[in-house]
Amino acid sequence: MHTIKVHDKTFTTYLSEQQLQSRIKELANYINRDFEGKKVVFIAILNGSFMFVADIFKYLTIDSEVSFIKLASYKGLNSTGSVTTAIGLDTDLHAKHVVILEDIIDTGKTLHYFLPQLQHQQPASLKIVTLLHKAEMTQYPVPIDYTGFVIPNKFVVGYGLDYDGLGRNYKEIYQLEEAT
Numbered sequence: 001m002h003t004i005k006v007h008d009k010t011f012t013t014y015l016s017e018q019q020l021q022s023r024i025k026e027l028a029n030y031i032n033r034d035f036e037g038k039k040v041v042f043i044a045i046l047n048g049s050f051m052f053v054a055d056i057f058k059y060l061t062i063d064s065e066v067s068f069i070k071l072a073s074y075k076g077l078n079s080t081g082s083v084t085t086a087i088g089l090d091t092d093l094h095a096k097h098v099v100i101l102e103d104i105i106d107t108g109k110t111l112h113y114f115l116p117q118l119q120h121q122q123p124a125s126l127k128i129v130t131l132l133h134k135a136e137m138t139q140y141p142v143p144i145d146y147t148g149f150v151i152p153n154k155f156v157v158g159y160g161l162d163y164d165g166l167g168r169n170y171k172e173i174y175q176l177e178e179a180t
């Protein structure tokens with residue numbers, strides 16, 4: 001088991017690079033199958049999703065556009081209770097097939113806040129992909145269509161996910177060590 005230190009906290013390996021990459025390839029294949037012959041606009045939610053989006057995109061074989069938006073709700077280890085939009089949507093989604101790409105769905109607040117803004121544009125279809133889902137924490141209903149891994153209620157970093165701005169630059173995902 002490998003440990004890393006991010007700020008004042010210690011994290012241990014939870015998902016290896018190999019586990020992540022093979023699951024991401026599977027997710028891409030489901031999307032390729034389900035949207036065969038269609039064009040899809042992927043909406044990537046920054047910052048956390050940047051590595052996931054870069055990797056899943058390499059496995060897509062359908063016509064794929066991408067548009068980035070920046071939402072944030074977390075400070076340190078906890079949800080702040082409010083979601084802010086720092087970079088908004090610049091793409092018209094009317095009658096398009098839209099797929100949201102998230103790194104993690106935890107309380108569900110971020111997407112619960114954002115989904116009505118997308119639905120308002122009346123896309124032809126709207127699906128959600130998340131690499132990680134902290135299922136036992138999700139209090140806001142979010143209709144997830146594709147999940148990489150259901151994970152326990154422990155704070156994770158790496159592979160795009162941060163703890164107070166740091167820790168995004170790892171190929172693996174790490175879990176917070178319990179205080180003893």
Ligand SMILES: O=P(O)(O)OC[C@H]1O[C@H](OP(=O)(O)OP(=O)(O)O)[C@H](O)[C@@H]1O
Pocket residue numbers: 045046047048049071072073074075079102103104105106107108109110111161162
């Ligand atoms: O389901 P929720 O409880 O809303 O949590 C999920 C959100 O939290 C993280 O973003 P964060 O606010 O940390 O912003 P970041 O991606 O810029 O780190 C993550 O990328 C999701 O967007």
Ligand SMILES: Nc1nc2[nH]cnc2c(=O)[nH]1
Pocket residue numbers: 074104105106107154155156157161162163
């Ligand atoms: N880095 C990180 N961001 C999150 N946002 C919501 N849950 C988490 C988590 O466990 N880790």
Ligand SMILES: [Mg+2]
Pocket residue numbers: 048074161162163
């Ligand atoms: Mg964050």
